[in-house]
Amino acid sequence: MSHAAEATKTGSGDPDLLWKTLARIDGLEQWMPNLVARCSVEGRGAGATRNLTLVDGAELSEAILEIDEAARRFRYAVASHPFPARNIVGLISVDVQESGDVTVTWGAEFEIDEDIVEQVKQMMAGFYSAAIDALFDHCAEAAQ
Numbered sequence: 001m002s003h004a005a006e007a008t009k010t011g012s013g014d015p016d017l018l019w020k021t022l023a024r025i026d027g028l029e030q031w032m033p034n035l036v037a038r039c040s041v042e043g044r045g046a047g048a049t050r051n052l053t054l055v056d057g058a059e060l061s062e063a064i065l066e067i068d069e070a071a072r073r074f075r076y077a078v079a080s081h082p083f084p085a086r087n088i089v090g091l092i093s094v095d096v097q098e099s100g101d102v103t104v105t106w107g108a109e110f111e112i113d114e115d116i117v118e119q120v121k122q123m124m125a126g127f128y129s130a131a132i133d134a135l136f137d138h139c140a141e142a143a144q
Contacts, residue, residue: 003117005124006107009132015102017139019072019094025050025064031138032131050076058082065089078108085110085120104132 021031025048028039038053048064058081066075072095078088090108097103106128112120 001114002109002111003121004107004109005121005128006105007125007128007132008103008105009129009136010097010101010103011136012100013102013136013139014143015072015094015096017143018102018104018135019069021135021139021142022074022092022094023067023069023072025067028052032134034134035127035130049079062090083120083123084116085112085124087111104135106132 021027025044026039026041028036028050033055035055036052037055037057038051040051042049042051043064046064046066050062050064052060052062054060060078060082061080062076063079064074064076066073068074072093074092076090078090081088088108088110090106092104092106095103095105108124108128110120110124
């Protein structure tokens, strides 16, 4: 059965800078050093492979599925990982609100055994929330 986890944050920021930071694919260890220790990329754009080592030593490999500049949407599949979920497809978006604030949403759909759904949802949403906070903080510092 398919499930989802998501985190969203709305705040002030430069939507172009937030988007460019996400869309360049690499350098995650630069803007979220509390989560990612190393990041390398093979290829460019959709079809590229991003390899991550998290600060706890976990290793992930992600296939970049889509980078939609006009919609500011980034979609990827987690090809290998140590988590109990299967078929993880992540989606990150940057949207400008009428107020001028920016909303960043980071989430994923995945399959998982029913007995651990809530635990994994909380873990993933917590990771995404921390990543979004790090993104806003990094871009605020870079804009100064």
